[in-house]
Amino acid sequence: MQPFDDSPLARDGKVLILAYDHGLEHGPVDFEGLDGSEDPARTFEAATHPAVTSLAVQKGPAEAYYPSYEDDVDLLLKLNGTSNLWMGEPDSAVNCTVDYAHEIGASSVGFTVYGGSNNEIEMVEEFRDAQEAARHRDLPVVMWSYPRGQGLKNDTSPDTIAYAARQAHELGADVAKVKYPGSQAAMEHAVSMAGKTKVVMSGGSKTTDREFLSSVKSVIDAGGVGLAVGRNVWQREDPTHILDALEAVIFDETSVDEALDRAA
Amino acid sequence: MQPFDDSPLARDGKVLILAYDHGLEHGPVDFEGLDGSEDPARTFEAATHPAVTSLAVQKGPAEAYYPSYEDDVDLLLKLNGTSNLWMGEPDSAVNCTVDYAHEIGASSVGFTVYGGSNNEIEMVEEFRDAQEAARHRDLPVVMWSYPRGQGLKNDTSPDTIAYAARQAHELGADVAKVKYPGSQAAMEHAVSMAGKTKVVMSGGSKTTDREFLSSVKSVIDAGGVGLAVGRNVWQREDPTHILDALEAVIFDETSVDEALDRAA
Amino acid sequence: MQPFDDSPLARDGKVLILAYDHGLEHGPVDFEGLDGSEDPARTFEAATHPAVTSLAVQKGPAEAYYPSYEDDVDLLLKLNGTSNLWMGEPDSAVNCTVDYAHEIGASSVGFTVYGGSNNEIEMVEEFRDAQEAARHRDLPVVMWSYPRGQGLKNDTSPDTIAYAARQAHELGADVAKVKYPGSQAAMEHAVSMAGKTKVVMSGGSKTTDREFLSSVKSVIDAGGVGLAVGRNVWQREDPTHILDALEAVIFDETSVDEALDRAA
């Protein structure tokens, strides 16, 4: 386990993951808002913005597009995922091995665990294999820690998010990607539960700039190290402005107003 | 991952796969139209036509007939398949390993994934093993991407086909074999969703020459790279004419009329 | 894959497998007709008759009795099987590995696949492992291809038997052992569906000599290569006569009458 600050995931101890696994998880419907957003090259291009610390994609786009961006993008290979054509108890297919992720140039890996799913036991054991293989390859591990399933009614309650952050720590993730629990206090609670595991907020669906940046700001103020963001970036005509604003809030720790000014 | 144009699957960037896995998937009923069509040698013979870029068969026919055709046919080994004696939630047995496919001379491999099936998770994980083994053997991978199962009523709707194409891309297929989604526009949409993964149409049941060639033409015009065709070729008394016509439409990009003339 | 004529399974291109796996599959009830028939040594002795090309047994009798017969008997090790103490959806435990079969002297292996069973997927994947291991050991593979299970009412209809023969071919068996489909024409159909995979008839329960030899004759006339027979041989006081008759019909292609004369 490397010190987090030396990790390829972080820059100055902060994290901005651009996530682009929606083509698998949600399908083409997520690209409807903006023509061209279905083209992975466009998001790889966006990921060259200096604010982006890693680009999270599945194996296919990594194989096809990363070779053209290996000097400018840090690849976070998302090792599991599932289509929403299928609708059973939450689960996720491991569609890439750590060895292969390493072979095609990933500098970190991501893995979803649905705590509380009837498949939790199996997912945690698959995570174990991935986590230990990643340690042997010196690849830091981000857990998409998303409690979900039969027994869980509200999966973004502060208690559930705090448990999600703790579960990621207990199982050996370097970074826990959790949903926003609704307030800065709740995020502080989640961060304190995560021990030395770093916490990033999961971006969620597209919203206004101010609302979005405010929640990011509250994550940073709560001791989180940053953000994993998808649609709020690549669904925009020009992702540069919002990335400029995120850079301000996350890395320069500006106010939301200043960030909005810079990005204007 | 090799550049597609250098791939054994392609000739001038185009693909015409002759598929002959019906004996396993459908059984003898598919040979009823034409005496002798049950003989694999007849389809291996047809596959020597210069228009055919690969012949897709299961392990058994490959072992028994390919040795006599290795100079004239490119073997695409279909790695999974199921009889229709069995009728549960869609699934497919992996009946050949990549290593063995390589050993008997395959230059590419094929794999069915039924997105949306309750077996999707398991099939995708089997696909992962096949895909990564194929990368180590430099064998390009064609995914038969066929959403099917409990939750899917109409598996050839444009949205479903577009998702199928995207899923193949996200999971690392070189080529996505999808059903025809009903129009050139819908095919264009599917092609755009597939990123650098190439799209070929799945031939379907036997129809008139004009109707068949028109749909192939619209696939090419939509940016697809070609066709995987079975019964529309080997169920004919003389497969040569329709292969001539397909060669015209796919490789020479002629009109349907010209193609019909050439094949007359 | 060796040419069939050079295979240890065949003599002059014909096959007469003496099968003795009934102790596992049916239990002691099958030995009730004839005292002493439960003794494997008696059937090993019968298998030294020159008409018998292989003796098919499970691992236990092979380990215990084959060492005394290795000069006079060709051992076909049946790799899976199940007791009928158990009565679920058709399935079969793999109770011997190919490597171990090879180690104890088998010159060929046998494997049951119940096409149409809810366990078809798993059985076919187990068959794959056995078949590929057998190829690496140069052991030809006989598939007991017996469609059976939830969706199949009449598993000896000509269509089902033809599918069974084809499935064995598609999956890479050297020989398909199928039930008799009721007529020579139906057997011809099954044989034509099997491509280069050879077809043998499964013997079934004990019957009159004439009836039995007539069905064997019709298999040979239909292009089948022979027979796998159990109770019709080893349930007799003296198996020599019927083996003489089978030798006549299968290897010398005599009429049934002449065969009966010879064996009298």
Added chain:
Amino acid sequence: MQPFDDSPLARDGKVLILAYDHGLEHGPVDFEGLDGSEDPARTFEAATHPAVTSLAVQKGPAEAYYPSYEDDVDLLLKLNGTSNLWMGEPDSAVNCTVDYAHEIGASSVGFTVYGGSNNEIEMVEEFRDAQEAARHRDLPVVMWSYPRGQGLKNDTSPDTIAYAARQAHELGADVAKVKYPGSQAAMEHAVSMAGKTKVVMSGGSKTTDREFLSSVKSVIDAGGVGLAVGRNVWQREDPTHILDALEAVIFDETSVDEALDRAA
């Protein structure tokens, strides 16, 4: 496969297994009759009696106590077992590997198969792995062959015991441990069904000396090679007398009366 007479399981071709796996299978309730009987050392001590050919225990007692008895006791490691805290369809956890059993000094191994259980398929495949590993280590294999489960009402009927003995033979056990089928004739039938696999009677619950020795005598007279006995030995204040009597009946083939005299 070694000749049975040279096997570490046998002495003069006879077998007396002292079984002490009750602590796992039945729990502390089996030790209630006699204070101190829960102490494995006491049963290891009893196993030093010259009549005892092997002591059958699970991994834990073997690890802890066998090192003090390795000169005086032959260790038969029971590889699977289950607590009766659990009450589902009969099954048994494989709690020791053959390699580990060998490492800690076992000279033979034991394995339960519940023929007729819905778990028969899986248990038989686990038995295969154990049996083949044991062959490579030259460790003879005893099958606890106990038909049990959904479809079996009376698991000690002569037919079921005969099938149990045959199943052990077909699957490659050196010795079949079966329940007493109720009469010497039934035991003879079971022995004849087992081929070269040797048959021993499973001791059952504690009874009178005469009744117990009579059933042992009838096993020997029926051609069985001996006994696996537990509670009838170690639940006694002084196991020596009954072991003396068993030695008489099994190894010296005395009458029951003489055996009772000797042990008095």
Added chain:
Amino acid sequence: MQPFDDSPLARDGKVLILAYDHGLEHGPVDFEGLDGSEDPARTFEAATHPAVTSLAVQKGPAEAYYPSYEDDVDLLLKLNGTSNLWMGEPDSAVNCTVDYAHEIGASSVGFTVYGGSNNEIEMVEEFRDAQEAARHRDLPVVMWSYPRGQGLKNDTSPDTIAYAARQAHELGADVAKVKYPGSQAAMEHAVSMAGKTKVVMSGGSKTTDREFLSSVKSVIDAGGVGLAVGRNVWQREDPTHILDALEAVIFDETSVDEALDRAA
């Protein structure tokens, strides 16, 4: 298997395991009583108290905090565990391999088995793999032996606890961690059932000092070797006093009164 007294688990033949896996098993709710108790560093600090023989944590806290404490703390890596977000039949995910535990410095390992659960078979087989791997690494094994599941109404009855202790012995654990069975006599019974496997009491929820120490004292008097304790230590403002008292009772075998005096 090392002699227990030489084991890294023991000091003078006694054991005091400080357990801190509650963040995974129970979640943040267990930290509510005391601010800061969620910080693993605080419990690692407490574990430097000379009374503590090992600290039991999951992989994540071990990776993150043990490197700073490797000179002062003995690491017992708990190899499996589950969140209580999930509520099915008792089961536990194996989230760390023995090899990895060894790699990060563990001197012993822990494993939960829920005897009586419908998952008992699978858990026992996972335990086997862990136990044998641990033997090869010379890491002693503690079993959290907690009968639980469908068939068990009262899992702390003396009979169940005695069975739990015996099951741990039968399966090869060095130490059985069991619930307190309610009296010293019941504990003596459990200890006698465990053979050479040592027994420690599982601490349970927070209670008064006198009550707690009295139950610990009765464990020692019953022949148990000590305690695994969590909340009763780390939920206190200053864990030192209670650890001083535990040291007195366990290692110096003082009375409860003297222990309370020392710790005052």
